[in-house]
Amino acid sequence: MASIKQRPDGVWRARYRDESGREHARHFSTKREGQRWLDEQTAALVSGMHVESARARMTLGEWASTWLQGYERNRASTVRQAKVHLRVIVADLGNRPLKAVRPSEVNMWVASLTARGYAPSTTYALHRRLSQLFTDAVHDGLIPRSPCSRRTSPPAPKQRPYVATTAQVWQLHDALPAHFRPVVLLGAFAGLRVAEIAALRVEDVDFMRGIVTPAIQYPAEELKTEASKNPIPIPAELAVMLNANPVQWGSDTIVVGAFGRPVSPYTIEQAFVAARETVAGLPAGFRIHDLRHYFASLLIAAGLDIKTVQARLRHASAKTTLDTYGHMWPDRDESSRAAVAAALVRSGQDLIPANA
Numbered sequence: 001m002a003s004i005k006q007r008p009d010g011v012w013r014a015r016y017r018d019e020s021g022r023e024h025a026r027h028f029s030t031k032r033e034g035q036r037w038l039d040e041q042t043a044a045l046v047s048g049m050h051v052e053s054a055r056a057r058m059t060l061g062e063w064a065s066t067w068l069q070g071y072e073r074n075r076a077s078t079v080r081q082a083k084v085h086l087r088v089i090v091a092d093l094g095n096r097p098l099k100a101v102r103p104s105e106v107n108m109w110v111a112s113l114t115a116r117g118y119a120p121s122t123t124y125a126l127h128r129r130l131s132q133l134f135t136d137a138v139h140d141g142l143i144p145r146s147p148c149s150r151r152t153s154p155p156a157p158k159q160r161p162y163v164a165t166t167a168q169v170w171q172l173h174d175a176l177p178a179h180f181r182p183v184v185l186l187g188a189f190a191g192l193r194v195a196e197i198a199a200l201r202v203e204d205v206d207f208m209r210g211i212v213t214p215a216i217q218y219p220a221e222e223l224k225t226e227a228s229k230n231p232i233p234i235p236a237e238l239a240v241m242l243n244a245n246p247v248q249w250g251s252d253t254i255v256v257g258a259f260g261r262p263v264s265p266y267t268i269e270q271a272f273v274a275a276r277e278t279v280a281g282l283p284a285g286f287r288i289h290d291l292r293h294y295f296a297s298l299l300i301a302a303g304l305d306i307k308t309v310q311a312r313l314r315h316a317s318a319k320t321t322l323d324t325y326g327h328m329w330p331d332r333d334e335s336s337r338a339a340v341a342a343a344l345v346r347s348g349q350d351l352i353p354a355n356a
Contacts, residue, residue: 002042004034014038060101061094063137075221085129088113098134098143106130106152114154121157128153161293161324162286164188168279169294175275182242182255183268186212187291189298190232191313194265194288196223200254202246207239214314218265227316293325300328 002016007027014034015025024041028034064086072079092109093101106127113123131148138146164172173184186192186200195217205212212232214223223229234242242254249260257263272288292313299309306329310321 002038004031004038006031016041058098058142059094060096060098060133061090063098063142064090064094064133067133067136075224077221078224082129085126088126089130089133093130098137101134101147103147103149103152106147110152110154119157120154123154124156156323158323162283162290163293163297163328164282164286164290166294168282169291171279172272172275172282175278176271177258179245179249179256179258179260180268180271182245183272183288184291185238185241186254187288188294189238190234191292191295192232193217193292194268196228197255197288198253198263198265198268201252202254203252205239205242205254207243210234210236210239212242225314225316228314230311230314232312232314296321296325297328300325 002014004012004014006012012028012031012034013025014028014037015023016038017023026034026037028037068079068082068086071082074082092112093105096105109130110123110127113126114120118126127148131146131153134143134146134148137143169184169188173181176184183194183197186197187194190212192200192212192214196214198218199216199220200212200214201216204215210233212234214229214232217223245251245254245256245260249256251260251262253262255263255268257267269288276282276286296309296313299312304312306318306321309325310318313321315321
């Protein structure tokens with residue numbers, strides 16, 4: 001329902017009702033202006049692109065505050081990361097009305113992040129967070145479409161992880177106190193992350209069958225994805241080595257401190273940094289997480305296919321595995337050349353004519 005009428009004072013009043021029956025009205029000095037606005041609003045209603053005028057005036061900063069309240073149902077570490085991103089976004093764009101932000105402005109904002117020295121991975125993460133805000137605003141009916149897209153996104157950072165040598169891995173192992181040595185074993189030969197290593201319990205390891213099944217991460221939180229709970233087969237030799245702390249201390253966790261009690265990832269990382277300084281050739285920023293790269297390189301060098309490597313690394317998708325480790329798979333130039341050459345032979349005779 002829509003109409004436009006002239007008031008006694010000469011002003012034209014245009015009004016319509018939205019899909020919920022709520023009436024909206026505006027006043028114009030000419031009938032042409034009022035009819036144009038009315039046509040725009042009714043067209044938006046028909047196309048499903050209608051947004052209430054009052055809600056459309058909401059700023060990005062106001063929406064970020066509202067959005068965060070709903071997002072806080074996630075785990076604490078996830079919310080903390082979102083708050084870090086939102087501080088940057090709100091400082092730069094918070095006073096802009098949601099409906100006023102254009103793709104060109106997003107492009108300029110991304111360029112400014114790079115100019116201000118943000119790392120490519122951080123710039124990419126900030127754009128993803130901004131895109132998440134706008135996508136949810138569209139879903140909530142605040143704006144008809146998001147200004148963020150692949151066209152405004154910076155390129156995803158390409159990882160070229162440093163892969164330690166086997167000698168360096170064992171030097172790290174030997175440089176740690178005995179009660180911390182399972183950290184290297186679990187990182188380099190099972191691919192566990194530091195929060196998983198700190199929380200890994202004796203009950204999560206089947207020492208007889210040789211299977212590690214991560215279930216929680218430090219302090220006692222559920223793992224982020226179902227893929228992270230995938231079992232990891234380990235050889236009997238590794239199972240025996242992992243059992244050393246529980247045998248000595250009667251501990252509930254595989255990694256313990258100097259007195260046989262569970263320790264935090266921070267404590268583990270501090271000991272790891274001290275051990276790293278004694279190993280020649282390791283980059284200054286080498287982390288416990290980088291032991292996963294060594295684990296991946298072992299699997300790939302052994303000829304395992306992408307789906308198997310994905311399962312052992314407990315990635316949610318093969319794309320993540322390929323994006324990170326695709327360059328480690330050996331080239332198959334000779335294999336592909338031989339396959340094509342075989343197809344060029346028919347009944348034992350070369351397809352290329354003798355007089356060619």
